[in-house]
Amino acid sequence: MSERNRGMPVVGMVGGGQLARMTHQAAIGLGVGLRVMAAAADDSAALVCADARLGDYRSLDDLQVFARGIDVLTFDHEHVPNRHLRTLEAAGVAVRPGPAALRHAQDKIAMRSRLTEIGAPSPRWCKVADLADVSALAERTGWPVVLKAARGGYDGKGVWLCGTPEEARAVIERAAAENVPLLAEERVEFRREVAALVARSPHGQGAAYPLVETAQRDGICHEVIAPAPGLDLDRAAEAQRLALDIAAELGVVGLLAVELFETAEGMVVNELAMRPHNSGHWTIEGANTSQFEQHLRAVLDLPLGSPQVTAPVVVMANLLGGADPDVYGRYVHVMAKDPTVKVHLYGKSVRPGRKIGHVTALGEDLDDVLGRARDAAAYLKGPAR
Amino acid sequence: MSERNRGMPVVGMVGGGQLARMTHQAAIGLGVGLRVMAAAADDSAALVCADARLGDYRSLDDLQVFARGIDVLTFDHEHVPNRHLRTLEAAGVAVRPGPAALRHAQDKIAMRSRLTEIGAPSPRWCKVADLADVSALAERTGWPVVLKAARGGYDGKGVWLCGTPEEARAVIERAAAENVPLLAEERVEFRREVAALVARSPHGQGAAYPLVETAQRDGICHEVIAPAPGLDLDRAAEAQRLALDIAAELGVVGLLAVELFETAEGMVVNELAMRPHNSGHWTIEGANTSQFEQHLRAVLDLPLGSPQVTAPVVVMANLLGGADPDVYGRYVHVMAKDPTVKVHLYGKSVRPGRKIGHVTALGEDLDDVLGRARDAAAYLKGPAR
Numbered sequence: 001m002s003e004r005n006r007g008m009p010v011v012g013m014v015g016g017g018q019l020a021r022m023t024h025q026a027a028i029g030l031g032v033g034l035r036v037m038a039a040a041a042d043d044s045a046a047l048v049c050a051d052a053r054l055g056d057y058r059s060l061d062d063l064q065v066f067a068r069g070i071d072v073l074t075f076d077h078e079h080v081p082n083r084h085l086r087t088l089e090a091a092g093v094a095v096r097p098g099p100a101a102l103r104h105a106q107d108k109i110a111m112r113s114r115l116t117e118i119g120a121p122s123p124r125w126c127k128v129a130d131l132a133d134v135s136a137l138a139e140r141t142g143w144p145v146v147l148k149a150a151r152g153g154y155d156g157k158g159v160w161l162c163g164t165p166e167e168a169r170a171v172i173e174r175a176a177a178e179n180v181p182l183l184a185e186e187r188v189e190f191r192r193e194v195a196a197l198v199a200r201s202p203h204g205q206g207a208a209y210p211l212v213e214t215a216q217r218d219g220i221c222h223e224v225i226a227p228a229p230g231l232d233l234d235r236a237a238e239a240q241r242l243a244l245d246i247a248a249e250l251g252v253v254g255l256l257a258v259e260l261f262e263t264a265e266g267m268v269v270n271e272l273a274m275r276p277h278n279s280g281h282w283t284i285e286g287a288n289t290s291q292f293e294q295h296l297r298a299v300l301d302l303p304l305g306s307p308q309v310t311a312p313v314v315v316m317a318n319l320l321g322g323a324d325p326d327v328y329g330r331y332v333h334v335m336a337k338d339p340t341v342k343v344h345l346y347g348k349s350v351r352p353g354r355k356i357g358h359v360t361a362l363g364e365d366l367d368d369v370l371g372r373a374r375d376a377a378a379y380l381k382g383p384a385r
Numbered sequence: 386m387s388e389r390n391r392g393m394p395v396v397g398m399v400g401g402g403q404l405a406r407m408t409h410q411a412a413i414g415l416g417v418g419l420r421v422m423a424a425a426a427d428d429s430a431a432l433v434c435a436d437a438r439l440g441d442y443r444s445l446d447d448l449q450v451f452a453r454g455i456d457v458l459t460f461d462h463e464h465v466p467n468r469h470l471r472t473l474e475a476a477g478v479a480v481r482p483g484p485a486a487l488r489h490a491q492d493k494i495a496m497r498s499r500l501t502e503i504g505a506p507s508p509r510w511c512k513v514a515d516l517a518d519v520s521a522l523a524e525r526t527g528w529p530v531v532l533k534a535a536r537g538g539y540d541g542k543g544v545w546l547c548g549t550p551e552e553a554r555a556v557i558e559r560a561a562a563e564n565v566p567l568l569a570e571e572r573v574e575f576r577r578e579v580a581a582l583v584a585r586s587p588h589g590q591g592a593a594y595p596l597v598e599t600a601q602r603d604g605i606c607h608e609v610i611a612p613a614p615g616l617d618l619d620r621a622a623e624a625q626r627l628a629l630d631i632a633a634e635l636g637v638v639g640l641l642a643v644e645l646f647e648t649a650e651g652m653v654v655n656e657l658a659m660r661p662h663n664s665g666h667w668t669i670e671g672a673n674t675s676q677f678e679q680h681l682r683a684v685l686d687l688p689l690g691s692p693q694v695t696a697p698v699v700v701m702a703n704l705l706g707g708a709d710p711d712v713y714g715r716y717v718h719v720m721a722k723d724p725t726v727k728v729h730l731y732g733k734s735v736r737p738g739r740k741i742g743h744v745t746a747l748g749e750d751l752d753d754v755l756g757r758a759r760d761a762a763a764y765l766k767g768p769a770r
Contacts, residue, residue, distance in 0.1 A: 007713055008730070025410045028433045029669075031730025031742060048413045048435050207724075284414075288725050288747075303721035310695055328392055336688040339592075340673050345393070345416025357416060362673075 008032050009300055012066055014057050015076030016043030018346040018355070019276045019292075022284070023076070024049045026292035032300065037066045045076070047347045060084045067093045074254060074299045075275055078105045079152070096202070096253040096299040097274045104250050105274045109150045109183050118249045120242060121268050123261075128182040134168045141186035147171045150181040159219065161187065188268050190261035194228050195279035196243035197257050197291060199298045199307075206247065207294065207304040208240040209287060214259070214279050220355070221278040223373070224316040226286055226309065229366055231262075239267050246272070255280070255295045278318070278355075283307075285342050285360050286314030311362035313369045317377035319357040324382040325350035327357075334359075334376045341376045393417050394685055397451055399442050400461030401428030403731040403740070404661045404677075407669070408461070409434045411677035417685065422451045430461070432732045445469045452478045459639060459684045460660055463490045464537070481587070481638040481684040482659045489635050490659045494535045494568050503634045505627060506653050508646075513567040519553045526571035532556045535566040544604065546572065573653050575646035579613050580664035581628035582642050582676060584683045584692075591632065592679065592689040593625040594672060599644070599664050605740070606663040608758070609701040611671055611694065614751055616647075624652050631657070640665070640680045663703070663740075668692075670727050670745050671699030696747035698754045702762035704742040709767040710735035712742075719744075719761045726761045 008031050013020045016038025024045060027034035037055045038046035046052035055062035057080045067073055072094045085099035097105075104111040115122050126137045128147065138145050147168060149158035158180075162168040168184075175182045193216060197209040210227035228236070243258040246269075250256075257277035259270040280291035289297075289305025297304055319327075327350060334343060338361075345357035359380070361373040393416050398405045401423025409430060412419035422440045423431035431437035440447035442465045452458055457479045458470075470484035482490075489496040497510050511522045513532065523530050532553060534543035543565075547553040553569075560567050578601060582594040595612035613621070628643040631654075635641075642662035644655040665676035674682075674690025682689055704712075712735060719728060723746075730742040744765070746758040 007711060008732070009713070021413060024433070025413050028406060028410050029727070029729050031728075031732055033432075046435070047418075048409070050431070050433050050435050050437065052435065288727075297720070302717055304724065305720070306724040308725070326392060328394070332687055335682070335690070339689065339691040340693070342414070342673075343416075344414050347393070347416055 009071035010035055010051075010069065011296060011299060012037065012070035012073045013045075013076055014063070014066070014073065014080055016040070016045040016052065017076050018044045018348075018357075019076035020045035021048055021346060022281070022290075022344075023276060023292045023295065025284075026290055026296055030293060030296060032296060034296075035066070035070055037062070042347075044346045044348055058084075060087060063088060064091075072096050072299045074295070075102075078102060078274065082106055098251065098253065101251045101253070102274055105272050107150050108148055108271075109181060111272055112183060112185075114250065115246070115269055118246070120246060121266060123185045123188050123268055125183055125185040128172060128184050131165060131169050131172055134162070134172070134184045135165060137184050137186065138165075144187050146185045146187050147175075148183050148185065149175065150183055152180070157219070188261045188263060188270075190263050190268070192228075192262050193270070194231070194239065194260050194262050194267070195224075195257055195277070196239045196260060197255060197277060197280045197283075198240065198243040198247050199255050199291075199294045199304050200244070200247040200252050201298045201304060202253050202301045204248065205304050206244045207289075207307050208244055209280065209283060209291070209307040210309060211236045211239050212279055212282065218353075220318070220320070220353075222318055223370075224279050224282055225366070225370065226282045226314040226316075235262075235266065242267065242269075254298045255291055281344070281358050282314045282316040282360055284344070286310055286316075286362060312364050313366050314360065314362050315369045315373040316358055316360050317373040318355055319345070319359060319377055319380050321348075321350040321352050321354040321356050322382040323352060327380060327382075330380050330382055334379050337379075338372055338376060341372055343376065343380070394456035395420055395436075395454065396681060396684060397422065397455035397458045398430075398461055399448070399451070399458070399465055401425070401430040401434075401437065402461050403429045403733075403742075404461035405430035406433055406731060407666070407675075407729075408661060408677045408680065410669075411675055411681055415678060415681060417681060419681075420451070420455055422447070427732075429731045429733055443469075445472060448473060449476075457481055457684045459680070460487075463487060463659065467491055483636065483638065486636045486638070487659055490657050492535050493533055493656075494566060496657055497568060497570075499635065500631070500654055503631070505631060506651060508570045508573050508653055510568055510570040513557060513569050516550060516554050516557060519547070519557070519569045520550060522569050522571065523550075529572050531570045531572050532560075533568050533570065534560065535568055537565070542604070573646045573648060573655075575648050575653070577613075577647050578655070579616070579624065579645050579647050579652070580609075580642055580662070581624045581645060582640065582662060582665045582668075583625065583628040583632050584640050584676075584679045584689050585629070585632040585637050586683045586689060587638050587686045589633065590689050591629045592674075592692050593629055594665065594668060594676070594692040595694060596621045596624050597664055597667065603738075605703070605705075605738075607703055608755075609664050609667055610751070610755065611667045611699040611701075620647075620651065627652065627654075639683045640676060666729070666743050667699045667701040667745055669729070671695055671701075671747060697749050698751050699745065699747050700754045700758040701743055701745050702758040703740055704730070704744065704762055704765050706733075706735040706737050706739040706741050707766040707768065708737060712765060712767075715765050715767055719764050722764075723757055723761060726757055728761065728765070 010033035035051040213228040215223040363369040395418035420436040598613040600608040748754040
């Protein structure tokens with residue numbers, strides 16, 4: 001253990017984005033050390049973390065240097081090459097989640113194969129070598145069909161809704177040219193999207209946050225309501241159980257976010273993420289233990305904290321950059337209008353559509369809380385022009 | 386405004402202790418920059434803050450260098466020489482609280498004189514040139530009398546309870562030899578100690594947290610209960626009003642903690658502090674806006690956040706170092722026993738009696754919450770041996 005941190009362990013997090021930034025807030029409270037590997041000195045987390053190191057997450061050398069003197073290696077994104085993590089693990093680094101688990105958040109074909117094996121409710125799907133694969137799926141499901149890049153996609157990137165074989169052929173040809181493996185999934189008719197966030201520790205303790213409703217816009221998480229309004233209690237418990245089961249089956253250590261479609265027949269798994277997740281930012285104020293503290297506790301094999309909520313309704317709304325970069329000028333008005341709304345800014349330069357922060361509102365009444373969160377987010381974004 | 390922080394202001398805080406450390410957590414959330422002046426690289430805040438600078442708070446040169454490029458200068462302790470702050474203010478640095486206000490937290494004679502002027506309820510007191518002054522006071526109040534160093538005391542240091550003229554003479558002689566100005570105060574018969582924490586912004590907005598009960602042991606804050614149990618509502622409101630009035634009269638910007646004695650006749654002012662205060666640590670989880678966020682909002686002249694509580698009862702217990710330095714080993718058990726208790730560690734090396742962290746428990750029932758906070762603090766301290 002690091003001498004510098006006085007008998008407390010040091011967690012190394014690869015990635016210097018807002019997830020690492022908010023994890024740093026939690027690490028300060030817990031008194032554990034956080035070392036961040038950032039790509040640039042002005043990355044969101046590097047601006048605030050005393051122990052930020054620059055490095056390239058694609059470089060094994062950089063990862064090896066970074067891992068020296070840390071107790072646990074973890075991640076704020078899933079882009080670190082799995083083979084590097086296997087090398088680090090073989091050399092004795094505690095990689096959490098480990099490469100065998102993380103693979104299922106890095107490769108959608110691995111994820112779908114494994115979920116099918118364990119019987120988790122999934123859309124019908126297939127690997128795509130050529131158009132015949134897609135057409136065979138569409139014969140069972142009908143068009144449109146969703147094509148996805150197996151690796152590298154996020155926030156709606158790498159996902160194509162194809163209404164016809166011609167559209168699918170164009171995607172397949174482009175992917176082949178770029179050497180991107182594809183899978184195809186049926187388009188699920190859902191009522192809404194929800195997310196189940198759970199934590200799992202190395203010796204198998206689990207903790208489940210309440211299910212939340214997530215609203216996406218253009219493939220980006222836009223708003224989260226906790227707990228998901230009007231959700232049948234049995235169905236909610238079943239989805240929490242499903243997420244805990246997936247975490248156990250896959251051997252996840254740390255957080256697992258399971259993005260789900262709620263359909264007339266039940267829940268269907270959409271995506272997995274093994275890290276703090278946008279759908280869990282509400283926990284900073286809205287739960288006894290924030291997802292960031294929970295992730296640290298889990299990867300350090302500390303007993304997990306209580307996921308209980310602190311208010312009947314919590315709403316988180318993402319702040320996306322608008323046309324006017326002067327967020328601070330608008331800050332004042334939002335704070336003056338609503339002294340209870342919590343504004344989080346990530347230290348990022350403002351570009352239209354970029355996630356630059358989020359706001360959280362808490363209260364008793366859904367419409368009231370939703371209205372306050374939306375007002376604050378819209379005002380902070382500023383005029384569209 | 387600093388280019389590095391992307392249009393967001395930078396607050397400079399002199400002092401690298403746990404108050405600066407916890408202020409950094411709040412600054413990360415708000416997205417404002419925090420620069421800390423620490424005495425050593427392993428100061429509590431310097432361990433976690435990306436923009437920590439080393440410097441001596443007694444050196445005008447160091448303060449001037451530190452103040453370059455910051456928007457507001459503030460403090461995690463009251464030891465910066467007032468004359469330096471006047472020089473900085475004259476040079477255009479926004480010093481908050483300003484030296485004219487801060488003087489009353491630096492010099493107990495200035496504090497008592499001003500509070501007497503504005504009619505705030507105070508113990509009978511006098512400046513002490515020689516024993517005759519103390520004896521004259523004691524003729525009115527009886528012995529014992531409390532002698533205090535006008536400057537430099539904290540956590541019970543610089544306070545002497547004198548039962549006889551002989552004891553007072555010994556203190557006066559020692560103080561004269563060290564050139565320390567003294568004052569004498571009547572010993573107030575109090576039922577308990579309470580604290581009123583308020584914030585005030587440059588254009589005069591005020592916010593008051595609920596009154597809390599503070600338990601001291603050996604002059605060190607030991608435990609805080611929010612809100613103060615069984616306190617008459619009128620008396621609580623009166624004390625909040627008193628603290629807001631003192632903040633306005635003294636021109637405080639930022640936080641003002643007013644330590645009070647609750648007596649049979651009402652409240653009596655004991656001490657003032659103009660910074661985040663140990664009696665306000667409970668607000669991190671227990672209030673909509675933590676005292677650290679509130680201090681930043683106040684010194685930046687942002688609208689203040691809501692001080693409303695998040696639970697009916699909140700208890701904060703300080704963690705003092707014990708004989709065994711392995712706090713982390715005991716951490717696991719505390720977390721396993723109570724998944725809802727929040728542990729805060731300050732990154733300090735463990736020395737017996739040193740404040741190394743605190744725990745916070747929240748709930749509905751006073752005995753339950755108090756018991757959980759005490760259990761966690763006692764367990765983390767470890768065996769006395």
